[in-house]
Amino acid sequence: MSTEYRYDPAEIEPRWQQVWADEGTWEVANDSSDPRRTSYVLEMLPYPSGEPHIGHLKVYSVGDAVAHFHRRTGRRVLHPMGYDAFGLPAENHAITTGVHPRDSTNASIASFQRQFRAWGISIDWTREFGTHEPRIYRWTQWIFLELFKRGLAYQKQAAVNWDPVEETVLANEQVKDGRGERSGALVEVRQLTQWFFRITDYADRLLEDLATIRWPEHVKTMQRNWIGRSEGAEVVFSCEEVGIDYPVFTTRPDTLFGATFFVMAPEHPDVLRLTAGTSQEQAVQDYVNSALTSDKQLRGDVDKVKTGVALGRTVTNPVNGEQLPMYVADYVLMEYGTGAIMAVPGHDERDFAFAQAYDLPVRRVIEGGDGELPYAGDGPLVNSAPEFDGLHNREALRAIVDWLDRGGKGHASVNYRLRDWLISRQRYWGTPIPIIHCARCGAVPVPEADLPVLLPDVEDYKPRGRSPLAASEDWVNVACPSCGGPALRETDTMDTFVDSSWYFLRYCDANNDEAAWDPAAVAQWMPVDQYIGGVEHAILHLLYARFFTKALSDLGHLPPEIQEPFAALFTQGMILRDGDKMSKSKGNVVAPTALVERFGADTARCYILFIGPPDQDADWSDTGAEGMHRFLGRLWRLCAEAADELPDDPIPDLDSANPDDERVLRKAHWAIEKVTKDMSERFNFNTAIAAVMELVNETTTAKRGDAAPGSVRFALSTAASLLSPFGPHVAADAYQLLTGKHVWEQPWPSADPALLEADTFELVCQVNGKVRDRVPAPTGASRETLLELARASSKLRAHLDGHQEVKAIVVPDKLVNIVVR
RNA sequence: GCGGAUGUGGUGAAAUUGGUAUACACGCAGCGUUCAGGUCGCUGUGGGGGCAACCCCGUGGAGGUUCGAGUCCUCUCAUCCGCACCA
Numbered sequence: 001m002s003t004e005y006r007y008d009p010a011e012i013e014p015r016w017q018q019v020w021a022d023e024g025t026w027e028v029a030n031d032s033s034d035p036r037r038t039s040y041v042l043e044m045l046p047y048p049s050g051e052p053h054i055g056h057l058k059v060y061s062v063g064d065a066v067a068h069f070h071r072r073t074g075r076r077v078l079h080p081m082g083y084d085a086f087g088l089p090a091e092n093h094a095i096t097t098g099v100h101p102r103d104s105t106n107a108s109i110a111s112f113q114r115q116f117r118a119w120g121i122s123i124d125w126t127r128e129f130g131t132h133e134p135r136i137y138r139w140t141q142w143i144f145l146e147l148f149k150r151g152l153a154y155q156k157q158a159a160v161n162w163d164p165v166e167e168t169v170l171a172n173e174q175v176k177d178g179r180g181e182r183s184g185a186l187v188e189v190r191q192l193t194q195w196f197f198r199i200t201d202y203a204d205r206l207l208e209d210l211a212t213i214r215w216p217e218h219v220k221t222m223q224r225n226w227i228g229r230s231e232g233a234e235v236v237f238s239c240e241e242v243g244i245d246y247p248v249f250t251t252r253p254d255t256l257f258g259a260t261f262f263v264m265a266p267e268h269p270d271v272l273r274l275t276a277g278t279s280q281e282q283a284v285q286d287y288v289n290s291a292l293t294s295d296k297q298l299r300g301d302v303d304k305v306k307t308g309v310a311l312g313r314t315v316t317n318p319v320n321g322e323q324l325p326m327y328v329a330d331y332v333l334m335e336y337g338t339g340a341i342m343a344v345p346g347h348d349e350r351d352f353a354f355a356q357a358y359d360l361p362v363r364r365v366i367e368g369g370d371g372e373l374p375y376a377g378d379g380p381l382v383n384s385a386p387e388f389d390g391l392h393n394r395e396a397l398r399a400i401v402d403w404l405d406r407g408g409k410g411h412a413s414v415n416y417r418l419r420d421w422l423i424s425r426q427r428y429w430g431t432p433i434p435i436i437h438c439a440r441c442g443a444v445p446v447p448e449a450d451l452p453v454l455l456p457d458v459e460d461y462k463p464r465g466r467s468p469l470a471a472s473e474d475w476v477n478v479a480c481p482s483c484g485g486p487a488l489r490e491t492d493t494m495d496t497f498v499d500s501s502w503y504f505l506r507y508c509d510a511n512n513d514e515a516a517w518d519p520a521a522v523a524q525w526m527p528v529d530q531y532i533g534g535v536e537h538a539i540l541h542l543l544y545a546r547f548f549t550k551a552l553s554d555l556g557h558l559p560p561e562i563q564e565p566f567a568a569l570f571t572q573g574m575i576l577r578d579g580d581k582m583s584k585s586k587g588n589v590v591a592p593t594a595l596v597e598r599f600g601a602d603t604a605r606c607y608i609l610f611i612g613p614p615d616q617d618a619d620w621s622d623t624g625a626e627g628m629h630r631f632l633g634r635l636w637r638l639c640a641e642a643a644d645e646l647p648d649d650p651i652p653d654l655d656s657a658n659p660d661d662e663r664v665l666r667k668a669h670w671a672i673e674k675v676t677k678d679m680s681e682r683f684n685f686n687t688a689i690a691a692v693m694e695l696v697n698e699t700t701t702a703k704r705g706d707a708a709p710g711s712v713r714f715a716l717s718t719a720a721s722l723l724s725p726f727g728p729h730v731a732a733d734a735y736q737l738l739t740g741k742h743v744w745e746q747p748w749p750s751a752d753p754a755l756l757e758a759d760t761f762e763l764v765c766q767v768n769g770k771v772r773d774r775v776p777a778p779t780g781a782s783r784e785t786l787l788e789l790a791r792a793s794s795k796l797r798a799h800l801d802g803h804q805e806v807k808a809i810v811v812p813d814k815l816v817n818i819v820v821r
Numbered sequence: 822g823c824g825g826a827u828g829u830g831g832u833g834a835a836a837u838u839g840g841u842a843u844a845c846a847c848g849c850a851g852c853g854u855u856c857a858g859g860u861c862g863c864u865g866u867g868g869g870g871g872c873a874a875c876c877c878c879g880u881g882g883a884g885g886u887u888c889g890a891g892u893c894c895u896c897u898c899a900u901c902c903g904c905a906c907c908a
Contacts, residue, residue, distance in 0.1 A: 217825080218824090218825050218826070218902085218903080221824065221825065221903085221904095222824095222825085222903060222904080225823095225824070225903075225904055225905095226903095226904080228904090228907065230907070230908085232908085248908080249907095249908070250908060251907090251908065252908080263908095299906090300905080300906070301906080302822070302905070302906055303906095304906080306906085329906095330906085331906045331908095332906080332908080333906075333907070333908090335907090336907045336908075337907075337908065340908095341908050342908085343908085344908090348908070349822095349906090350906050350908080351908085353906090415907080415908090416907095417904095417907060535902085535903095538903080539903090610833090610834095610845085610846075611833065611834085611846095612833060612834060613834090616826095616827085617901090618833075618834095619832090619833065621832080621833070621847065623832095623847055623848070624832090624833070624846070624847050626847085627846055627847055628846085630860095630861090631846085633860095633861095634861090637861095677837075678837090681837075682837080684835095684837090686833095686834075686835085686845085686846095687834095687835065687836095687837095687844085687845080689845080689846095690834095690835075690844065690845035690846075691844095691845085692845095693845055693846075694844080694845070697845090700862085701862090702862070702863070762841080764840075764841045766840085766841085766888085766889075768888075768889085769840090769887095769888060769889040769890095770889090771841055774841070795875095798875095806888085807888060808888085809840090809888050809889075811840060814840060814841090815840055815841075815889090817840080817888055817889060818888090819888045819889090
């Protein structure tokens with residue numbers, strides 16, 4: 001092969017990037033008169049820290065392939081980009097270096113921008129923003145105030161998770177195994193007044209609407225588990241000695257007659273009150289103190305021996321009037337249900353373990369379990385009340401709840417694991433909460449005209465148990481907007497997940513100075529047709545964004561039919577190196593800049609998509625990337641050569657085609673069909689790229705034989721066209737060389753059904769399910785014909801002779817299986 | 822403990838509806854091009870047996886359903902990921 005055709009991505013890629021920048025190819029207007037269907041393709045916005053890593057290259061390679069495919073299949077595509085620019089790493093960096101977080105963040109954003117352009121990602125840059133820009137966080141503040149006015153944002157004192165390293169509170173969702181998600185430090189419980197969003201109001205809708213969205217099942221399951229809906233009953237147990245009613249939540253009201261004691265959480269506010277002045281006071285006090293100061297993770301250990309202390313009081317079981325002794329025990333959690341439980345040791349393992357440890361009675365009220373207790377399964381009721389004994393427990397459950405309801409002793413109830421979203425952060429680099437605290441008027445919203453509340457510049461970013469903003473006295477001290485009296489600004493900033501809960505709405509109308517968005521613009525694009533990102537956001541971001549969408553829709557800021565932000569979700573797997581996560585400490589990082597420099601962006605993008613199904617983790621291999629580089633080089637070279645050396649003849653039609661033409665043309669149409677299916681029905685870019693490789697392999701100078709120039713040019717330009725969503729530069733270049741046209745302006749190729757169906761196929765001939773021969777057979781032949789063909793095979797006869805034929809299975813256009821004895 | 826995912830050549834993987842197991846690559850081997858290396862091109866490449874035609878075995882393991890199972894069912898092992906004293 002001539003060496004004058006050298007594939008040079010360093011020359012090709014910048015040249016096409018310039019074309020796209022000059023003509024604003026990927027910009028899209030909010031033009032509702034455009035008749036084309038719209039498609040909103042979005043990857044999760046990056047957190048700009050340092051340089052983009054290989055995970056970014058993967059997510060944008062996937063998203064860009066989808067965006068390109070949607071465009072070329074006739075859709076008007078919104079594919080924007082922005083930056084989740086507030087957050088702790090920039091602030092921690094500021095603490096050690098003194099560089100303002102704004103400066104380090106902007107420097108990182110500039111690096112991301114450069115990379116995204118160098119990767120050739122098809123972004124509408126006119127809609128770009130960072131969440132740290134006042135023109136954007138102004139609207140984050142506006143949304144906060146809208147939620148505040150409707151009671152969906154509120155302040156309360158609560159036991160919150162305090163991260164002693166980050167020196168800020170964290171949302172429940174940011175605590176994993178009792179440790180701060182980011183710092184890894186054991187979180188402490190603190191009683192603090194904090195701002196919350198009332199996400200629990202939306203628990204049911206967040207649960208129900210999962211049925212309306214095309215998300216991976218495991219992500220839906222994770223959200224369901226997180227919301228943790230339990231159906232049961234609330235039942236009131238009364239402590240007559242002190243005259244206080246204690247409601248408890250139970251999922252098993254059918255076991256009420258089996259309750260033999262009653263347990264409260266150490267945090268329960270009444271525990272100390274109930275024992276004050278009694279002989280148990282000291283013991284209870286000691287127990288509560290040790291429970292509250294013990295390691296949260298140790299306390300949560302399922303295998304931990306059950307401990308507790310008697311309160312010396314009793315409550316009345318409302319179903320039978322029995323007096324149940326009260327205990328305090330740390331296996332009961334204040335944050336779930338009412339912080340108190342009825343204990344049924346006969347039918348609950350934990351209650352059983354406690355009863356064993358403290359020698360409490362165990363009563364069976366449900367038959368089953370081979371006579372062993374505890375028994376958590378179903379069965380008929382016993383030892384309960386005459387009207388319930390003998391009933392199956394599932395029916396008894398309903399009957400008992402009805403009976404409690406009629407008697408005013410309880411009612412059906414639903415409990416959630418989900419807690420309200422704590423959004424206060426005692427840190428600097430975030431959106432200031434637009435509230436002014438006035439001694440006379442309370443928490444007063446900053447008037448809309450005064451937005452944004454700008455983040456003041458401070459000298460010292462270090463958190464000292466309060467927000468760094470508190471030190472900025474000129475900023476903090478203001479007049480109350482309501483009464484004009486002296487007042488103080490709220491100094492906490494918002495969790496950065498607030499910013500990412502609405503950014504996708506802003507892209508629809510990114511340059512609107514009058515409003516966060518025009519609902520008409522949002523109606524045109526939302527919901528996001530395809531959202532793409534890491535599974536690590538399965539709960540946090542994806543739950544919060546769903547909550548925001550529903551709340552904003554309820555408030556009238558979104559069209560009522562928009563209830564979900566992301567109609568379809570794709571979660572991509574990680575890129576590993578030698579089976580390990582890439583990390584600086586392991587020294588196994590593959591930097592996208594180095595890849596692009598060495599191979600070009602197309603090779604890096606195509607290889608990342610070729611390495612395996614994109615939802616799975618994949619191991620990076622340098623030699624694999626080299627292989628992709630070879631393939632792109634071969635494709636480009638064949639195209640350049642054909643463009644120069646082969647006349648631009650028309651494609652031969654099937655009648656005039658020689659066998660080589662037919663083979664090449666069929667392969668091209670097969671590849672069209674294969675890539676189209678892989679792109680539209682699933683995200684199997686790896687097999688799509690493999691199909692393009694097969695097509696190119698069939699069209700090499702050595703393989704194409706006597707195929708006419710028209711066939712070769714068609715096959716090669718088709719290969720370039722099919723590859724363009726993955727390797728847009730090399731595809732654009734090769735396609736232009738062959739056709740003189742811009743590939744992105746061409747409609748996606750469609751396969752000719754006549755060329756997909758061959759008139760002969762390879763008939764698989766089996767005896768007893770084992771393949772013994774393959775013979776050519778005419779497509780559409782009758783069962784009889786196929787059977788005859790198979791029987792005629794000499795290889796088959798060797799296995800048939802001397803045996804008795806029992807049965808023959810014929811699968812038309814596929815195989816024959818003869819069963820012999 | 823509960824829930825979910827995965828398991829196929831030396832490696833990444835393919836097999837879309839129960840119908841040819843290993844497509845496409847990487848690696849390796851051989852050949853050609855080249856002074857050489859690299860590049861590029863071609864050929865071969867699951868394991869075992871056989872000169873060969875061919876035969877046997879083979880999708881983590883064990884059973885089962887079926888003419889036919891990587892695919893369906895039962896049990897089981899391993900790895901990974903969620904959640905977890907949630908009443």
